Amino acid sequence: MHAIGKIINKIKSLSIKHIVLAGTVKRTGVTKLLLDLKGAKLLTMIMKAGLNDDSILRTVIAFLESEGFAIIPPEKLATSIIVQSGLLTKTKPDPAAFADIKKGTEILKAVANFDVGQALVIQNGLVLGVEAAEGTDELIKRCGLIQQKDEEMCILIKICKPNQDKRIDLPCVGPETIKNLYRYNFKGVALEASSALILNKEETLAEADRLGIFIYGIS
Known part of the structure; x- marks a missing residue:
C-alpha cells in the first residue's frame, strides 16, 4: 500500500495526464489508508x-482533476466494449427470462434512485438481492445460495444509477463474472445498453458461449 501523494507523484513523473478508470472498486476502512498531505x-x-x-466517486474525480489530470471514459478509447442492445451470445433468454429482465430492470431503476447499488438478482419474479457494499461477485454468491432450486434459474441485472457520472464506475462484467454466474447456477446477465461495459470482451463472450450463459443488452 502506498500513500496517495506518492502515487500521484509517480503518475506525474511518467508524464501521464489522462486517466481511465474501469473495473471493481474494493472498499477499505479509513484506518487502513496511508494519509500523507x-x-x-x-x-x-x-x-x-x-x-x-x-x-x-465524484469527489475522487474532482481531486484527480485538481491535480491536473483529465478523466477519460473507458469507451472513448475502446468503443467495442460498450454493451450493444439485444442478444450478444449464442444462448438466448427464454420468455420467462425476458419477463424477469423487464420486472427486475423496473425495480432496479427505482432502487438506484437511492444510490444503493447497480445490480440486482431476480428469479421467477422474486428479487433475491440488491447489490450493496459487497460488490457484484458477492451478490452472485449470496443469491446463488438462497435461490429456489426447482424454479427458473437466476438472472443478474446491472444498470447505471440516475445522474451517475459516466466517466467512472460504469456497470461492467468480465470473464470472472461469467464464471461466477455459471458456478452459482445463473441463467444469464442483462446489462444496460450504451451505459455498461464488457471487459475483455472477446474472452467474456467466448466464456459465456462455452458455459451456456446469455448476455443481453437492455435497450
Missing part, C-alpha cells in the same frame, strides 16, 4: 461531500 486533502473532501458511493 494529499491523502488528508482527499479524505477531507470526501467527508465534506458525503460517504455514499456517488459522492465519493
